[in-house]
Amino acid sequence: MTTLFATQPETAELPFYQPQGDEATLFEHAYRHQLPLLIKGPTGCGKTRFINHMAARLGRPVYTVACHDDLTAADLVGRHLISDKGTYWSDGPLTRAVREGAICYLDEVVEARKDTTVVLHPLTDDRRILPIERTGETLHAPPEFMLVVSYNPGYQNLLKGMKPSTRQRFVGLQFDFPEPDLECRILTGETGIDEARARKLITLANALRALKDHDLEEAASTRLLVYTATLILGGYDPLEACRAAMVEPLSDDCETTSALMEVVQAHWAK
Amino acid sequence: MEEQVGKIWHNIITRMANSRHPEAAVHLEQVKQTTGILFRALGGDSGLQIESAGTTRHGARRSWLQRLAGTNQQTELAWRDERSLRLPTVVDCFPTPELNRDLYLWLTALATGDSGTEQEWFQKNQQLTAQTLAIYPGLQPRYERLVAAHLKQRTHSDDLPPKEAAQEEAIRNALLNPGSEDHLPLAKHQPQPVPLWLHPAPPLASARITPSIEDEQNNSSKGKSKELEEQHRRQAEQVTKPEQDRGLVAIRMENILSWGEFAKVDRGTEENEELDQAADIAKEMEQFSVTRDGKSTAGRLRFDLDLPAAENDDQILNAGILLPEWDYKSQQLQPDHCRLLPMLATKAEACKLPDHLRKTAKRLRAQFQALAPARTWRRGMPDGSEVDLDAYLRFTTDRAAGHIASADGLYRDLQPGARDLACLLLADLSLSTDTWINDQMRVIDVIRDSLFLFSESLSATRDSFAMYGFSSRRRDPVRFHQLKTFDETYNPQIRGRISAIKPGYYTRMGAAIRHASEILKEQPAGRRLLLLLTDGKPNDLDKYEGRYGIEDTRHAINEAHHLGLQPFCVTVDNKANDYLPHLFGAGGFVVIRRPSELPKRLPLLYARLTRS
C-alpha cells in the first residue's frame, strides 16, 4: 500500500536546508504560478529535505508518496472502503492534497507505472482539475495546491523513464551533490562536526564520486556523509566509520569494497 | 685477498637482497581492479587503462655476482602515457606480498599526480612523491615501509666507485626526503632502478647515456614479446580462463595460431610445444617491429585482409550509407567519414534449428512465455479469476444509492501484459570471433548459437526484435549484415542467415551503432533496447584503435541515448572492465566470463533487462 506521511506545517521550526543555488526562488515562483515541479537528482542529495523545507516556508502541509510499480491510480486518488455501516469513499493522498491546497510529493515517480501517472495529466495542465471517476466528483485545485515529483536518472532506471507527455508538464530542477564549501556547511550544520574533519570527509566523498559509472552505480551521497560524520562524532573510529557508512553501502563486491578502503586509507592519516 | 673475499661475500649478500621473491609475488591481474579504482578515485582519467608495462633492460651497474649469474638486468618499470597507466606485470621485489602490493598502490597514487609535464626523471619523481604524500597523508606509512624495504636492497654507496656512490647517495636522500635533491650526479652507469618511481613514458634510456643498439631494439619490442610470455605463462599454469589476455595482440596471435602453419594448436595441453611456438612467434614479431619503424609497435601488428570476390559474398543491398565519425582529439564529428554497406546473405539456405540447441530452446521458450511479459491484473473484466473488489464496491454503493448499476465487469483476471518494447541486437562479426574458446568452438559459433536462442526466446514473447551483424575494413566498407529486420518474422529463412554468419574483418563499432540506432529509432515502441554483442574493443586497420576507437564508440552510444534508445552491451571480453564502463556506464554492460555460456545467458539477460 501507499506510504503516506502528511507533514504539518511547523512554522516554529524550519527544517535546516542549505541552498545550493537558486532552487528556493524557482520553487517559490513555481508555487506562485501554479506550475508543477520535477526534481531530478541522485539519491541522498537533499530532495526530500528541500521540499519539506520549502513547504514549511510556505506554510503548506506535504503529502509524500513513495512510488513503486504496484502503485495504482486508486492508491493516489482514493477508493471505496468497507466499514460496519457499509462502504464509504476514502480520499487518496493526491485528492487530499488537492482538497486542502497542500503540496503533493511523488518520490521516485518513474517507479510508478505509466498508466498510473496519467491521472496527473489533467492536474498538471492549465485545467488543474482532478476528476474522481468513482464518485463522479471533479475537484478544482486551489492556488495553494502544488505537485512535485522527483526521480533519480541513474542506470538502474535504464529501461524506465517518464513518458514525454508526462515529463513535459513539469518545470524541471536538477539536483546534484553540493560544491565542497556548501557540503561542508551542510555537514557541520547537520551534525556539528568540526570543519577540518568535515572537509576531509568531503574530499574523500568526492574521490569516491569520481568512480560513479565506471566502478560504482551510485555515488556516495550527502546522506552517507552525514551518517559518517555522525558516527565519527559519536567517538567511532574514523576509518571504520568510513567503511560502515561510506564504503559498504556503495557496493556488495568484496574486491570493490577493499579497493574503496584503500582510497579511504590514502585520505585518512591515522 | 681478504678484501677480495669481503667483496665477494658482500655481493652474495647483495644478490640475496636483490633477488626476486617469487613466493611473495603479486601479479597485476590480482590488483588490477584495486589499482584501477584507486587511480580513478584519486583523480586519474577514467579513459585510461591499466596495462602491463613489460620488462625493460636497465643499464645500471650490476653487482659482480649478478653479472656472473646474468640476473637482475631487467627491471619492471611503471609509467603513464596517453592511453594507459603502465604497471609492472609482476611485482616480486619485496619479501612479503603486502609490500609488493603496497608498491602497486603507491605507483598508482603517484601516477594520478602526473600531469604529463616534461621533466627530468629525478626531480619529477621527488616532486610527485612530495605532492602525493601531502595530498594523501594516509599513504605516508605505506611509503615509509616501502622506502625502508627498498633501501635495504640497493647496493650501498660504500661498495660503489666514487661517482656511482655520489649518485647513489643522492637517490637515497631523495627517497628519504623527497624534494631535497635538485640534481642527479653524473656517473658512467645508469643508477640502480628505483621501483618506487615512475619512469618518463615510454622508457627510453636516459639521454646522457647512449644505449646500445641492442638495448633499443629490446625496448621497442618488449611490450609485445612480454605479452606473449605472459599469455603462455598463464596457459602453462592452466588457468581456467584461457581467454584472459585478449588485447589486440593476443587476439591476433590467436588468429595466427588458428590459421595456416600454426593451425590446430590444442590450447592448454602440450605446453612445451606451445611455448616453442610462442617463442617463434615472438621472434617473428620482434623482426616485424624492428623492420617496421624501429620503434615501439604496441598494437601495430595487424594484417590487411582481402575482401571476398563479389560472387562469394553476401549481396549488397544498396550503394551504401555515409556515416560520421567522432575524432576525440579535435572533439569533432567528421561528416560522411564511413561508408556502411547493408548486406544480405541471399544465398543462405533455409534451415531448422541446429539439433544441439533444441532442448535449450524448448526450455527457454517455455520460460519466456511465462516469465518475460509482465503479467498484470486486468480489472473490470466480465469474467476472471477473482472478484474485482473495487468494481464490486462501486456496484453495491451505486445500487444502494438507487442508481442503476450494471453487473458486468466485476472480476479481475491475470493476463499477459502487452510489452511496449523493441530490441535490436547488433552482433560483432569481426575476425577476432574466429578465436577458439575450447576444442570445439570458436567465438563465432557461440555468437551463432546465441542468435538462435535469442530469436527462439523472443519469438515466444511477441516482443518486436531485429538482428544485424557487422564488421569493417577501414572506414569503407563497414559491412552491415541484415539477419532479421523488425518487419520479418523469425522463420527458416532467417535461421539460414544466422547459420551463414562468419568471422569478417575489423570492428568499427561507432558506425555500426550509429546505423543500428537509426533503424531502431524508427520503431514506435515506448522502450527501445540496443543490445550489442561483442568480444573485444573497437578496432580497425587505420587509426581506429585505442582511444580513438573507444571515444568514437562512446560518442555513438551517447547519440543513441539522446535518441531515447537504451544501449546495453554483452561481451565475452574478460578485459572489458577496462573500457566498457567508460562506454556504457557501470550498469550498462555485462561480461560473460565463460563465453560458452553466452547462448544460454543472453536470453535470460534480455528477460532481466526488460522486466518492468
Ligand SMILES: Nc1ncnc2c1ncn2[C@@H]1O[C@H](COP(=O)(O)OP(=O)(O)OP(=O)(O)O)[C@@H](O)[C@H]1O
Ligand atoms: N542542502 C541540504 N541541506 C541540509 N541537509 C541536507 C542537504 N542536502 C542533503 N542533506 C542531508 O542529506 C540527507 C538526505 O537528504 P534527502 O533525504 O533530502 O535526500 P533525497 O534527495 O530525498 O534522497 P532520496 O532520493 O534517496 O530520497 C538529509 O537528511 C540531510 O541530512
Ligand SMILES: [Mg+2]
Ligand atoms: Mg527522498
